[in-house]
Every structure is written in structure tokens, then in C-alpha cells.
Amino acid sequence: MPKLPGKIHNPAPFFLFILLCFSFIISATSGLTFSSDVTALKAFKAAIKPSSIKPYSCLGSWNFSNDPCSIPRAYFSCGLLCSGNRVTQLTLDPADYAGTLTPLISKLTQLLTLDLSTNKFSGPIPQLYSLTNLQTLVLRFNSFSGTVPPSLTALKSLETVDLSHNYLSGSLPNSWSSIGSLRRLDLSYNKLTGSLPKLPPNLIELAIKANYLSGPLYRTSFQGLTQLEVVELSENSFSGTLEAWFFLLPALQQVDLANNSFTRVDIWKPKNGNSDLVAVDLGFNRIEGYLSVNFAAYPLLSSLSLRYNRFRGPIPWVYSKRESLKRLFLDGNFLNGSPPAGFFSAGTSVSGSLGDNCLQKCPVSSQLCLKSQKPSAICQHAYGGKPRS
Ligand SMILES: *[C@@H]1O[C@H](CO)[C@@H](O)[C@H](O)[C@H]1NC(C)=O
Ligand SMILES: *[C@@H]1O[C@H](CO)[C@@H](O)[C@H](O)[C@H]1NC(C)=O
16 A cells, blocks of 8 residues: 655655755746847837836836846836746736837747737737747737738647737638637737638637628538637628528527628527527628527527517517526517517516517517507518508
């Protein structure tokens, strides 16, 4: 039977070990920072306008007469972290630093995190091929322009990429699918064009809101994305049919495709009745056809917006039977008939709107019906009748 490490019988080796640890830590922390890391940090600071560096900001404390990684820190008091004599994190404070990001940043080959969010960096994002350990790249809320560098897709440790709220343009690199480590990708609020490429296979969250992306959502882009929970692609120019495979992505929870140009949606019942889908927003598209009863087959669906499309026909009565459903926006379509009575019975707690349709007998006592219906001339026209003269 193996001896459990309980008491230390001979303390000498133990103290020797502690001593070794200490001397290692001391030599590592008081030892000089790896020289190419220092070069990179100097170039990094030099590319930022001195007038934008406030004395009490992180960069204000960077004084290269001292060693960046040494502890205790009188200088370099924030903005970077080291492990031993290597820089592993560059996380700037939001202090309106203005300037460019030097290509020499790629000398920080042990960098795990680069976060420059909420500043005024401009110019291109340099190629970062040698940052092979980088896990987190956050450049959101800056003024970076140019393209999303294709080199990003060569960084095999990346887990989080957030380049949202910049001025990035051009199309997306089409080799994302090779980054197996990537879990979160946010490129929202840029000027990206083109269609969606094949996406990284282990993605959990995809956000590319408010760009100029176009084309249909192709099945090949999403093939094998079994962990994808969040899809936020609103305010683009996606078009065509949202096909049935989409809502069957196995981990899907939240979908925001509002403000695009989709013209059709096909939705099937979830396999074996199992789905984690909670929220769907398809508002402000150009979707035609009847409302599918299959939305009501998603057991956890709590928020559904199909507002401002071109749906016609009745509201399926099963929508009022879906107890999980708490928010329902169907306003701004051409729905007709009487809305399901279940929405108005005592004890129901659905909020939202059924207004601006062609519904009859939508009880104004319900807040769902507060917004009035379309004028009957418009409805008659929509349903092929002649408008009353
Ligand atoms: C930079 O550090 C050196 C050496 O520690 C010190 O003499 C000098 O005053 C510092 N400069 C500033 C601007 O703080
Ligand atoms: C979508 O478009 C509508 C109409 O143009 C606008 O009122 C709404 O704010 C937009 N929603 C978003 C999230 O941009």
C-alpha cells in the first residue's frame, strides 16, 4: 500500500525544496525581463501619442529606466503582467490612449491576453503570426481600420476574439474553421462585407451584429458547430431562406437575426422534442408565409419576435398553449382571423404585441392589443379584395 504523504519525517529536504522555490521566484522576478519583450513594450508605448498618456494612467507609470517585470512595482504598476521574465498579459486601462498598435507587439511571444478595449487606437491590426500562445484578443471600442488580419486564424490558442465597435472592413478570413480553440467571436459594429465563411467548430458565441454581411446563411458555415449557443447577426443584409437545419443546431439558445432581408423561414420540430432554444428574434425582415406551428414545439422558448415582416394568415392557437412563452411580438404583419383566446384568459402572463395586423376581435382590454390594427382597406388589399372606395 502506498504511504500517504502525511507528516514530513525528515524536514531537511523539505526546507531545501522551499529554499529552491524561493530562489527560483526571486531570480525569476528580479531577473531582467526578456530583452525582446522590453523592445516590444518600448515600441508599443512609442506608437501611442505622448499627449494622450495621462500621468496617472497605466502607461503613465511605464518608465523604462526600470525593469518591466520586476517586483515590487514602483513603475509599470498596471497594464501588464509577467510570468517569470516574460510578459503574459497586456491589459490597458480605458484612458483614451490614441495611436497605433505596433507590429512589434508580435515579439511578445508568451502573451496570453491582449486587451486594449475602450481607447482610441487607429490604423490596422498588425499581423500577429508569432503570438501562438494568445488566448484572448480584445480590441473593442477603438478605431481600428483595415481588414480582420488573416493571421488571426493561424493562432491556435485563441479562445476569445472581440474586435467589436471598430471600423474594420473587407470580408471575413475564410480559414476560421481551423481554430479549434475559439469559443467566443464578436465582430459587431464594424463595416465587414461578404458572406459568412465556414465557422470555427467549437464556437459557443457568435456575434457579428451591425455590419454589411450579405447572402444566405449557408449550412456549410455552421456544419459541425455542436456547441453553438448564441447567434447574433442582426442589422446586416442577410437574405434568402432561413433553412430548417438552423433551429436544429443542437446547443442553440439565443438567436438574433433582426433587421436583415430574409424572405422565408423554415422551422421543424426539434428532434425528440429536445431543444435549449430560449429566444428568437426575426423582426424587421421581409419574411412571407404563414406562422409555423413548429415554433410552439420548442419546450423552453420564452421570447419570440417575428414583428414587422409579411406574415399572413391566423396566429396558431398552440402559441397560446406554450407555457414557457413570456414575450411574443407579432406586430407589423398581415395576420388575420381572431387571436387565440388563450392569450386573454385569466392567469396568462404573455407580454408583447399583436397590433398593426389584420386581426379581428383583438380585445383592447389586453395590452397585447393596445396598438391598433391596420386600416381595413390595407388588409383587404393584402388579401386580394378590393379596397373600399
Ligand atoms: C524613471 O525611473 C528612474 C529610475 O528609477 C527615476 O530616476 C526617474 O525619475 C523616473 N522618471 C519618471 C518620469 O518618473
Ligand atoms: C431595426 O429596424 C427598425 C426599423 O428601421 C428600427 O426601428 C430598429 O431600431 C432596428 N433595430 C435594431 C436592433 O437596429
